[in-house]
Amino acid sequence: MDGMAAVDSHGDGDLVSPGELLGDSLDLIAGRGAYVAPNGRSVRASLTGTQRVTPPQPGAPDQRSTVEVVGHRAQGAVPQPGSVVIARVTKVMARMASVDIMCVESKAVKEKFTGIIRQQDVRATEIDKVDMHLSFHPGDIVRALVLSLGDARAYYLSTAKNELGVVSAQSIAGGNMVPISWTEMQCPLTGQVEHRKVAKTA
Structure with a gap:
């Protein structure tokens, strides 16, 4: 009996792309590489990368998991002409x-x-x-x-x-x-x- 059903539409480690639905803001906090859509409910990816879901700390006031999308490189990118x-x-x-x-x-x-x-x-x-x-x-x-x-x-x-x-x-x-x-x-x-x-x- 696992008792821990996933609340997001993707599993940990899945590759996602910009705009892709990650889950519901009632269940997830948007971390790095994610954002809450204008409707206030959908949590979506802002970049292409790997999804990572972190459970809340025991006793934390907000018991939602945090979802992040980790890009292929960790350093921040800078826009350049032609990109x-x-x-x-x-x-x-x-x-x-x-x-x-x-x-x-x-x-x-x-x-x-x-x-x-x-x-x-x-x-x-x-x-x-x-x-x-x-x-x-x-x-x-x-x-x-x-x-x-x-x-x-x-x-x-x-x-x-x-x-x-x-x-x-x-x-x-x-x-x-x-x-x-x-x-x-x-x-x-x-x-x-x-x-x-x-x-x-x-």
Whole structure:
């Protein structure tokens, strides 16, 4: 009789990728390489690496286990022009979106790096018709290419290739949306369709 059922959707040591569901915040604390999604419940991976679940200390006030995702290298990564980053959208404006860079290639960053996706860098075609609010929403997880270090220590990022763009997004209802086209994602809970600049996954 083991009596200790796993509360997360992965086992200790499993390889996970950015945006992948690790478990519920009622059961797990998000440690390094993990974050709580905007719905406040889903704990997800912020980088590619190995999942590690640490049980709580006996007598600790919070009796949830801590889940971490350990990247392939321990040192903090630094964005460089030409590298691909995973970032979380923090703010969307008329001509740009601000993001917090979470990992470079598959390595986690240890300090805060800010990125900006400008209107002209969202996609490769019909650049003048890009609507930032129909491309990204706050809380979206995006895959982007670093173009350069821009103003005020913010990196200029691009999502203008097919494989770049939104890789994980929460709907208003709290569902993890599914891509249905290059420009749309659908909530599996309500069927509601929302516009995004979707990254090609296959």
